[in-house]
Amino acid sequence: MRLSIVSSLFAGAALAAAAPVAAQSFTAAESAQVDTLVGEALAATGVPSASVTVVRGGKIAFAKAYGKQSETIATADIKTKYQIASVSKQFTAAAILLLRDEGKLSLDDTIAKYLPGITGGDRITIRQLLAHTSGLQDYWPQDFSFAAMATPTSPQGIVDRWARKPLDFEPGSQWQYSNTGYVVAGLIVEKLSGMELVPFLKNRLLDPLGIDAIDQDLATGKGYPQGYTRAALGPVKVETPPASGWLYAAGELSMSTPDLAKWDIARIERKGLPAKDWAEQEQAVKLTDGASTHYGLGVTLAEVKKRATVEHGGEAVGFLTTNRVFVEDKAAIVVAVNAWFGDAQSRIADGIGDILFPDRKTASTGLDETARTAMARKVYDQLREGMLDRAMLTEDANYYYTAGVQADYRDSLGSLGEPTAFATRGAPRLRGGFVVRGYVVSYGERKLNISTMSELGQDGRFEQFLVTPGS
Structure with missing residues (x-):
C-alpha cells in the first residue's frame, strides 16, 4: 500500500493495536506517548507493523503490537513471533x-x-x-x-x-x-x-x-x-x-x-x-x-x-x-x-x-568524501530519471534492480523534483569485502536515507544502493 493509505490507517483511534500486556509501570501518559511515537514512525516510513515491549525496573512495563502484521492477521497480536x-x-x-x-x-x-x-x-x-x-x-x-x-x-x-x-x-x-x-x-x-x-x-x-x-x-x-x-x-x-x-x-x-x-x-x-x-x-x-x-x-x-x-x-x-x-x-x-x-x-x-531517560541525547557525526559522494549522487539522479548505468553496479546489485524496482524508484523519486541537499551520513566502514556508506537526501524539510555498499577502491562499483524514507 502507498504511504498515503498507510498514514490514514494509523491516524487517531483507527490505529489497529492489541491490548497492552503486563503493563506494570508505564503511566497512561507514557503509554499514549508510545502510541503516538509508533503511529508517527509507521506512517512516516510506510512500515506496516511494529511489536514493542519495554522493561523497566527489571519487569515488563509495556507490551503492545500495532498495525498490519500480515495480509491475513486481522488484529495485531503481541504474541506474534517476528524474525529477530x-x-x-x-x-x-x-x-x-x-x-x-x-x-x-x-x-x-x-x-x-x-x-x-x-x-x-x-x-x-x-x-x-x-x-x-x-x-x-x-x-x-x-x-x-x-x-x-x-x-x-x-x-x-x-x-x-x-x-x-x-x-x-x-x-x-x-x-x-x-x-x-x-x-x-x-x-x-x-x-x-x-x-x-x-x-x-x-x-x-x-x-x-x-x-x-x-x-x-x-x-x-x-x-x-x-x-x-x-x-x-x-x-x-x-x-x-x-x-x-x-x-x-x-x-x-x-x-x-x-x-x-x-x-x-x-x-x-x-x-x-x-x-x-x-x-x-x-x-x-x-x-x-x-x-x-x-x-x-x-x-x-x-x-x-x-x-x-x-x-x-x-x-x-x-x-x-x-x-x-x-x-x-x-x-x-x-x-x-x-x-x-x-x-x-x-x-x-x-x-x-x-x-x-528524559536527559538522553543522541550524537551524530559527519563525513566528507567528495569523490564517492559525487558518484553516489550520480547513481541517485539516474534512479530518479529511470536511466540506470548498470556498469556502475555489481552483479548482485543488477539482480536487485529489476525493471519493476527501477520503475518504482523512477516513479516515486522523479516526482519530488531536484534535491535541495545531498550529504554523507556517518563514517564509512568495511563489511563483507565492501565499503558501507550512508547519505541523506533533502527536499526542504523532507529527508531520504541512502544505504550503499561498494567495492574497494575509489571507483568501486555499487553492490547496494537503497533509498528509504528518512526522519
Whole structure:
C-alpha cells in the first residue's frame, strides 16, 4: 500500500493495536506517548507493523503490537513471533559459553580443532568468531536478497562458498561484521553438543526461561507476520521469503517481543546463564593492537550519557529488530517490525529511550568524501530519471534492480523534483569485502536515507544502493 493509505490507517483511534500486556509501570501518559511515537514512525516510513515491549525496573512495563502484521492477521497480536535475525547471535554465543563451562572447548581454541578446511582455521579462535574479528568474509552484507538466496542452502554450503575464501584480514587485527563466522560457530555447537542448534538452544536456554521461540525458517504462513519491502518511495509490497537455511546460527530465531524481553530480564538479573558468562559476553574484545572493538560475544557495547547499553540489531528478509538493554538501569527496549526498509524500529527505540531517560541525547557525526559522494549522487539522479548505468553496479546489485524496482524508484523519486541537499551520513566502514556508506537526501524539510555498499577502491562499483524514507 502507498504511504498515503498507510498514514490514514494509523491516524487517531483507527490505529489497529492489541491490548497492552503486563503493563506494570508505564503511566497512561507514557503509554499514549508510545502510541503516538509508533503511529508517527509507521506512517512516516510506510512500515506496516511494529511489536514493542519495554522493561523497566527489571519487569515488563509495556507490551503492545500495532498495525498490519500480515495480509491475513486481522488484529495485531503481541504474541506474534517476528524474525529477530542477528539478535540471535547472542544466543549462539551463549551456547558456546555453556559448552565452555562443561569443559568441551576453550574460547581460545582454534577452529581447526573442530572443523577442517576453513581458511586460516589454524589461526582463528572461537572467541574471534563470536567477536567478528576472525577475518572470514561475510556471506550476507547486503540489505537485499541476492540471487543465491532463492535456492535452499545449508551451513556447510555457506562454509564451502565463503569460509574457504582468502581472509579479509589477519585474525584479531580488525573488526568486521561476519555472519560467516557465526555459521562456523553454530557448526561447532552442533558437533560438540550432538544436537541441532535450535533444539540445543531451546533445551538449555530458552525453555528454562519460559521463552517460546522457533527456527526462523519455520516462522512463515498462517499466524506469522509477513515481511514487506519497498523500492525507494514506491508501494509497500509483501516480500518473498528466502529459501531455507540462509540465516542459521547467524540469525536463527523467531519469537515475540515479550519473549525477547524475558531474555533481556535474564541478562539484567544474571539468570539462565552463570553470572560470569553474562559478564564475559558483555566484555569488549580487543584487537591485537589493544584497541577496543566495542563488541563483546554477540552483542554491541555502547554508552549513552554514562548509561551502558548491551544491544544488537537484526535484519531478516522483510524484518528489522532493535534490542537494547540498559543492564545497570534494569531497563530494556525491544522493537520488531515486519519490513526491511525505513528506520521505524530505530525511531521507536530512540523515542522510548527518551521516555525512559528524559536527559538522553543522541550524537551524530559527519563525513566528507567528495569523490564517492559525487558518484553516489550520480547513481541517485539516474534512479530518479529511470536511466540506470548498470556498469556502475555489481552483479548482485543488477539482480536487485529489476525493471519493476527501477520503475518504482523512477516513479516515486522523479516526482519530488531536484534535491535541495545531498550529504554523507556517518563514517564509512568495511563489511563483507565492501565499503558501507550512508547519505541523506533533502527536499526542504523532507529527508531520504541512502544505504550503499561498494567495492574497494575509489571507483568501486555499487553492490547496494537503497533509498528509504528518512526522519
